[in-house]
Amino acid sequence: MNKKVGLFFGTFNPVHIGHLIIANHMAEFSDLDEVWLVVTPHNPFKKKSSLLENHHRLEMVYKACEGYENLKPSDIEFALPQPNYTVTTLAHLQEKYPTNVFCPIMGKDNLKSFHKWKNYEVILENHQIYIYPRIATGNSEDKFLDHPKITRVAAPVMEISSTFIRRAVKEGKNIKPMLPAAVWDYIKLMNFYR
Ligand SMILES: Nc1ncnc2c1ncn2[C@@H]1O[C@H](COP(=O)(O)OP(=O)(O)OP(=O)(O)O)[C@@H](O)[C@H]1O
Numbered sequence: 218m219n220k221k222v223g224l225f226f227g228t229f230n231p232v233h234i235g236h237l238i239i240a241n242h243m244a245e246f247s248d249l250d251e252v253w254l255v256v257t258p259h260n261p262f263k264k265k266s267s268l269l270e271n272h273h274r275l276e277m278v279y280k281a282c283e284g285y286e287n288l289k290p291s292d293i294e295f296a297l298p299q300p301n302y303t304v305t306t307l308a309h310l311q312e313k314y315p316t317n318v319f320c321p322i323m324g325k326d327n328l329k330s331f332h333k334w335k336n337y338e339v340i341l342e343n344h345q346i347y348i349y350p351r352i353a354t355g356n357s358e359d360k361f362l363d364h365p366k367i368t369r370v371a372a373p374v375m376e377i378s379s380t381f382i383r384r385a386v387k388e389g390k391n392i393k394p395m396l397p398a399a400v401w402d403y404i405k406l407m408n409f410y411r
C-alpha cells in the first residue's frame with residue numbers, strides 16, 4: 218500500500234513543542250501514516266541572518282522526534298537550490314519516493330499567503346494539503362479553505378514561536394516547558410541564542 222506522508226516544513230530555529238504537538242497530532246489523528254519534519258535551509262520569505270546552521274537545526278529536530286515512531290526528521294532540502302521553494306522539494310521527493318503520497322501540512326494562517334508561493338497551483342494540483350487551526354492576524358478571506366485539495370484537521374492551537382524562544386533564551390529566562398527536554402538541554406550545552 219502507498220504510504221501517506223505529511224510534510225511539515227519549517228526553519229525550526231529551534232523546533233518547539235508547538236511544532237511537535239501539531240506534527241504528532243497529524244500523525245495520530247489524521248489518515249497520514251507518517252509526518253516528516255523538513256528542515257528548510259532558507260525560507261524564501263525570511264531573512265537568513267538569525268539562523269543557526271542547518272545541521273544544528275536538524276540535530277534539534279532529530280532530538281525532538283526521538284521516541285515518536287511516526288515522526289521523522291528530513292534534511293532533503295539541504296542539497297536543493299536556495300531559497301527553498303516547496304514546489305521544487307515536492308517534485309524532488311516524489312521522484313525519490315515514487316510510491317509515497319506526499320501531503321504538505323500548513324497552519325490556517327499560512328493559507329492566506331499561499332497564493333504568493335511559487336507555482337502554488339502546481340502544488341494544489343498534485344497534492345492534498347492538510348491544514349490545522351491557527352489564530353490568524355487580519356481578516357481577509359481564506360479563498361482556499363473550501364478547495365477540494367484542502368483537508369482540515371482539528372488540532373490544538375499552540376501560540377508559541379521560535380522568535381519568542383530565541384529572545385527568551387537571550388534574556389536568560391527559563392522557558393524549559395516550551396521545548397522538548399532534549400532540545401532545551403542541547404541549546405544550553407551549545408550556548409545557542411545567547
Ligand atoms: N505554535 C505553532 N503552532 C502551530 N504551527 C506553528 C507554530 N509555530 C510555527 N508553526 C508553523 O510551523 C512551521 C515551521 O515553523 P517555523 O520554523 O517557521 O517556526 P516559527 O516558530 O514560526 O519561527 P519564527 O518565530 O522563527 O518565525 C510553519 O509552517 C509555521 O507556520
Ligand SMILES: O=C(O)c1ccc[n+]([C@@H]2O[C@H](COP(=O)([O-])O)[C@@H](O)[C@H]2O)c1
Binds near residue numbers: 260335
Ligand atoms: O515555495 C514557496 O514559495 C514558499 C514560500 C514561503 C514559505 N515556504 C515554505 O513554508 C515553510 C513554512 O514557512 P514559514 O514562513 O511559516 O516558516 C518553510 O519551510 C518554507 O520553505 C515556501
